[in-house]
Amino acid sequence: MAYILNIETATKNCSVSLAKDGEIVALKELNEGGFSHAEKLHEFISEVINIANISFSELIAVAVSKGPGSYTGLRIGVSAAKGLCFALDIPLISVNTLTSLAHSVSISDGFKIPMLDARRMEVYAAVFDANNTLKEDVSATIINEDSFKEFLDKNNVYFFGDGADKCKDILAHKNAYFIDNKFPSAQDMALLSFEKYKKSDIENVAYFEPFYLKDFVVTTSKK
Secondary structure (H helix, E strand, O other), rough: EEEEEEEEOOOEEEEEEEOOOOEEEEEEEEOOOOOOOHHHHHHHHHHHHHOOOOOHHHHHEEEEEEEOOOHHHHHHHHHHHHHHHHHHHHEEEEEEHHHHHOOHHHOOOOOEEEEEOOOOOEEEEEEEOOOOOOEEEEEEEEEEOOOOHHOOOOOOOEEOOOOOHHHOOOOOOOOEEEEEEOOOOOHHHHHHHHHHHHHOOOOOOOOOOOOOOOOOOOOOOOO
């Protein structure tokens, strides 16, 4: 039996799942508005292992959400995943955060655009069709009234993720629809990570780095 541990920490949702052959066995996640990853991640990892009543030695791989997303969140998730892979001598699998988020929404036609909040009116976004085929690659986009117009003029477009809320007033197109309360989750990584494992699509544990998309910027506190 192929058990894969999935770790998602790219946003404020601290999420861990254990999947067997691509099917969820256990899930623990917390999205309370603040970043609790440093406190909760290892606790959640132990809990899903205990829920499934297996040992760490039964894991065949660890999958981690690689970004884009929060610099600190991604570092915490990748560090934990690497540590487990080194200790257990098992492969590391990376899953694009926006790809797994796209799989959380099903549509019959049109396009879906998962969005993660960046700074001000900027989002990390990618465009997928109803079959989850990538139509426009991941980018950091400053939203204005013409954003994604080529897709909105063709068909219905569904926006979701924690970056979509701030776009509602600007993307006021008749074909624009917004789906609330969607966050990247380790639940949506299960099948993706299993498919990558079957194809031996794995990372170099020593050299793998998260997909930050933009350089980390240090800001000075106003306090």
